[in-house]
Amino acid sequence: MRSRVRPTLRLRLTLVYGAVFLLAGLVLLGVTYLLFQQQLVQTFDDRYASPAEPGRFKQLLIKQDGVTLYGDAAMEWLWRQQQELRDAAVTSLLTQGAIALVAVGGAAVGLGWWVAGRVLAPLHLVTATARKIAAAPMAERGLHERIALRGPADEVKDLADTFDTMVERLDHSFDGQRRFVANASHELRTPLTLNRALVELAMHRRTASSDVKELGESLLEINARHERLISGLLLLARSEQEVADRSPVDLADIVTHVTAQTADQAADAKITVYEVVAPAPTTGDALLLERLVHNLVENGIRYNLDDGTGWVRVVSRTVSGDKVEVEVSNTGPAVPPYDVPLLFKPFHRQAGERAVTGTSAGLGLSIVRSVAIAHGGDVRARPRDGGGLIVAVSLPRATDRSW
Numbered sequence: 001m002r003s004r005v006r007p008t009l010r011l012r013l014t015l016v017y018g019a020v021f022l023l024a025g026l027v028l029l030g031v032t033y034l035l036f037q038q039q040l041v042q043t044f045d046d047r048y049a050s051p052a053e054p055g056r057f058k059q060l061l062i063k064q065d066g067v068t069l070y071g072d073a074a075m076e077w078l079w080r081q082q083q084e085l086r087d088a089a090v091t092s093l094l095t096q097g098a099i100a101l102v103a104v105g106g107a108a109v110g111l112g113w114w115v116a117g118r119v120l121a122p123l124h125l126v127t128a129t130a131r132k133i134a135a136a137p138m139a140e141r142g143l144h145e146r147i148a149l150r151g152p153a154d155e156v157k158d159l160a161d162t163f164d165t166m167v168e169r170l171d172h173s174f175d176g177q178r179r180f181v182a183n184a185s186h187e188l189r190t191p192l193t194l195n196r197a198l199v200e201l202a203m204h205r206r207t208a209s210s211d212v213k214e215l216g217e218s219l220l221e222i223n224a225r226h227e228r229l230i231s232g233l234l235l236l237a238r239s240e241q242e243v244a245d246r247s248p249v250d251l252a253d254i255v256t257h258v259t260a261q262t263a264d265q266a267a268d269a270k271i272t273v274y275e276v277v278a279p280a281p282t283t284g285d286a287l288l289l290e291r292l293v294h295n296l297v298e299n300g301i302r303y304n305l306d307d308g309t310g311w312v313r314v315v316s317r318t319v320s321g322d323k324v325e326v327e328v329s330n331t332g333p334a335v336p337p338y339d340v341p342l343l344f345k346p347f348h349r350q351a352g353e354r355a356v357t358g359t360s361a362g363l364g365l366s367i368v369r370s371v372a373i374a375h376g377g378d379v380r381a382r383p384r385d386g387g388g389l390i391v392a393v394s395l396p397r398a399t400d401r402s403w
Contacts, residue, residue: 009116009120009123010113010116010117010120013112013116013119013120014109014112014113014116016112017108017109017111017112017115017116018105018108018109018112021104021105021108021109021112022101022105025101025104025105026101029093029094029097029098029101032093032097033090033093033094036089036090036093122149122151122156122157122160123156123159125147125149125160126147126149126156126159126160126163129145129146129147129163130163132145133145133167143167143168143170143171143174144171145167146164146167146168147160147163147164148160148164149161188226188230189227189230192223192226192227192230195219195223196220196223196224196227199216199219199220199223200216200220202216203216203217203220245285246283246284246285247283247284247285247286248281248282248283248398249281249282249283249284249286249289249398250279250280250281250282251280251281251282251289251293251316251324251326251395252277252278252279252280252316254286254289254290254293254316254326255275255277255293255314255315255316255326256275256277257290258290258293258294258297258314259273259275259297259314261294262294262297262298262301265298265301266301266312269301269302269304269306269310270306270307270308270310271300271301271304271305271310271311271312271330272310272311272312273297273301273311273312273313273314274311274312274313274314275314276313276314276315276316277315277316278315278316278317278318279316279318280316280317280318280324280325280326280397281318281324281397281398282324282375282395282396282397282398283396283398284374284375284395285374285375288371288374288375289371289375289395291367291371292326292367292368292371292372292393293314293326293328295364295365295367295368296314296326296328296364296368296391296393297312297314297328298364299328299364299365299391300312300314300328300329300330300332300388300389301330303330303332303333303389304330304331304332304388305331305332305387309331310330310331310332311330311331312328312329312330312331313327313328313329313330314326314327314328315327315328318397319394320397321397322396322397323394323395323396323397324394324395324396324397324398325392325393325394325395326392326393326395327390327391327392327393328390328391328392329384329388329389329390329391330384330388330389331384331386331387331388332387332388332389333387333388334383334387335383335387335388335389336383337382337383340381340382340383340389343365343381343389344365344366344368344369344379344381345366346363346366365379365381365391368391368393372393372394372395375395375396376395376396377393377394377395377396378393378394379391379392379393379394380392380394
């Protein structure tokens, strides 16, 4: 269904200005016509039809082409001349007046367009700022934008100032949330480290029974899951900040390194990892980019087939003159298309699981998305035919100078 083209406010105001001006011009032209006709008739009656003095009458004598006209004949001839003059004057008035009205009306429409643009310019600034905030890859990334409208204290400036105040409060709220997550994660690391040390100490005592060792292994596993969760939260909080200190990185080297790191995990899961590397130079934080690729490969291994036929394919390449890409595809269970956007939300995993006590904390793809955006890139995912997922991360290609 085609969307209807809606006229802009500037166009509507211009049309209103033009319509009001043309209506006022038509009224003025009509009033001028009536006054002109009334004045012409009154002038004729005062000069020729009305008596000069009470009891006395005017006598008219007109000579034209050798013919002399008296009395009523002269009056009739004068009346015809007055009618011809009136018709010519009315025609000239209406014709030239209409032409002048159209010409001035066009100029008025142009002037109305310019005036409407000047009046609406502050609103355009508000709209442009709101669009810039909305177009930011993550909502909180664009909250530093402000309108800072200068001008008289009118309704438009009140709107702009109110908008700036709202955005500033949102910016403070998001910033405080990120600081809280980072500080809380740091604070939680200490007790978890202490718990692990106490459990290991109890397990390795000579007098420790098999029940104590079995309980200790369960506690260490739970503790490790919590540590992974906290590390993921710290990394997520860090990756949500734009990377300022960049260094040259080749995604092909990262893919090779991560593939070697996850080889044992893939072997235990009976998953074959295929590595297809081509130069993909970019700039950024090498550790964050390594974590990005590691999370993609680890997810591809974890959410896969368990019959020994599963595989993961990791590709690095240059897709265009200004973009490089890492693509990870895998076999696995079918993923509904409507569920793909939810995979990038924190604590959301496939099959709708949200528990944080499983083998992962549900932060893998959230971290991937945050790291990609922090490096000026983006991430796309789509279900693979036959099951599994295809995730592609695009990043800006490094220039020759930066490389």
